[in-house]
Amino acid sequence: MNITQATIFPLSIPLIEPIKMSREFVRDAKTVLLCLTDEEGRQGWGEASVAPLMTGETLDSLLGSVKYLVENAKSYEWKDPKNFAQIFSSILYGNASAKSCFEMALLDLFTQRQSIPLWKYLRLENKLSHLADPKPIPLLRMLGGSPEKEVADAKTYRTQGFRHWKIKIGSLSLAEDMERVAMLSELLDGDVISVDANGALSLSDAIRFCESKQASKLSFAEQLVPADLALSDFIELKKKSLIPIGLDESIHGLAEIEEFIKAKAFDGASLKLIKTGGVLEAIEAAKVLKAHNLGMNLACKIAETSLSGAATAAIGFALGEVPWGFSMSNQYLQFDICDQALTANAGHLDVSQLADSGIGIKPQESRVKDAIAKGYALIQC
Ligand SMILES: [Mg+2]
Structure with missing residues (x-):
């Protein structure tokens, strides 16, 4: 499985009502979506959210790491999920959230290719x-x-x-x-x-x-x-x-x-x-x-x-x-x-x-585009 194209979407989606936690007040979901396309034209989606007080990630840092991973991933053949983590680590140290986003999109593609829901594959x-x-x-x-x-x-x-x-x-x-x-x-x-x-x-x-x-x-x-x-x-x-x-x-x-x-x-x-x-x-x-x-x-x-x-x-x-x-x-x-x-x-x-093969959820690109965070734009790699 090869990655031929990738689009990264920096999103901001307002919450129904703000949520107050002890050290932060959350008004919107700042989250990054990634859409990978394989050589057969199939699309796989991944997501990771910012969490400045849990992972240290902000929208900018997460975008930067996901972009870096994706750009360097195109030269690899993604055969067996057991090796994914090792390949990620050979590209980028740490950065668990960005790797999670990328792994999710790869697993979505991999399980769609095998016509199996992700939970059944696991x-x-x-x-x-x-x-x-x-x-x-x-x-x-x-x-x-x-x-x-x-x-x-x-x-x-x-x-x-x-x-x-x-x-x-x-x-x-x-x-x-x-x-x-x-x-x-x-x-x-x-x-x-x-x-x-x-x-x-x-x-x-x-x-x-x-x-x-x-x-x-x-x-x-x-x-x-x-x-x-x-x-x-x-x-x-x-x-x-x-x-x-x-x-x-x-x-x-x-x-x-x-x-x-x-x-x-x-x-x-x-x-x-x-x-x-x-x-x-x-x-x-x-x-x-x-x-x-x-x-x-x-x-x-x-x-x-x-x-x-x-x-x-x-x-x-x-x-x-x-x-x-x-x-x-x-x-x-x-x-x-x-x-x-x-x-x-x-x-x-x-x-x-x-029940569908893959992760089982298909983002709708027009909805995703409507949710792009103010001051940001989608990134094509
Ligand atoms: Mg907790």
């Missing part, structure tokens, strides 16, 4: 074909805003079938957050409820939170403390916590997962393709977590389109379960870039939405 390659047909993946819904809005949203979405929740904490005082968490835990009793501080709490506040009665019904607490704390601090938090500890910003791929497993410093992790460098490393990471009976949440950055959502979901369908739910973030976008956007069905994503 299942076959990981010797998981004995598993039953995949059940719908539970979608994790974020809660935030005023207490009245959080309660109203929780009630509305619960009626629709959502049973997995994430409460963003860390921008209010600890006492206020603990009160919110207790109130929502009561309201959503029996569901999988988590909090995510995006690393905003001090170690002592995190310990206080995890030992509190107010947090006692949580299924897990994600990235309470900054990723740059010493490993010994994470070990202390894990030892003292009465609830499971999840990590996100601390975990980029297999290396950190193995380090934290060895240190017994967490109970599970959030996997994002922009951190792992793509689907193939993410599924390896998911398998290691599962083998150690650790929790796993699949997640898109706030926010990514249906394309990245579908590639991420393919891992969940291949494995057959996502114990901590799937944060599918296209649900927060004002519009998507394909005609058939991924949608929640009773709070879940059905595998039937990924």
Whole structure:
């Protein structure tokens, strides 16, 4: 398989409503789409979003790296996905998000050529074909805003079938957050409820939170403390916590997962393709977590389109379960870039939405062009 042409689209898609996290206020999805054309004229699509506080990527840095990768990729023959990561590394050091974007487009092409959905290909390659047909993946819904809005949203979405929740904490005082968490835990009793501080709490506040009665019904607490704390601090938090500890910003791929497993410093992790460098490393990471009976949440950055959502979901369908739910973030976008956007069905994503060969989502070029970020233009390589 050869790449004959590539187009890179820098996008900005407004969110339905801004999302406030402890260290950032997100108003729009800044995301890069890549369309590769092979020698048979087939098109494969990839995506990666910016995440200045998670991967260090901005729209400009991501565009630069994707362009560099693509320009240098044309001289290679892309035969076996097992070798993709090695070839990427021979072109460019690090830059997991750009590699994830490129790998996604290559896998889309590769699986289209084989007439197989990506999730089925992952299942076959990981010797998981004995598993039953995949059940719908539970979608994790974020809660935030005023207490009245959080309660109203929780009630509305619960009626629709959502049973997995994430409460963003860390921008209010600890006492206020603990009160919110207790109130929502009561309201959503029996569901999988988590909090995510995006690393905003001090170690002592995190310990206080995890030992509190107010947090006692949580299924897990994600990235309470900054990723740059010493490993010994994470070990202390894990030892003292009465609830499971999840990590996100601390975990980029297999290396950190193995380090934290060895240190017994967490109970599970959030996997994002922009951190792992793509689907193939993410599924390896998911398998290691599962083998150690650790929790796993699949997640898109706030926010990514249906394309990245579908590639991420393919891992969940291949494995057959996502114990901590799937944060599918296209649900927060004002519009998507394909005609058939991924949608929640009773709070879940059905595998039937990924029935087509390849990733299963085809961006519509006119919609993609309409979403190009102000001050940017598409790049043809
Ligand atoms: Mg997180």
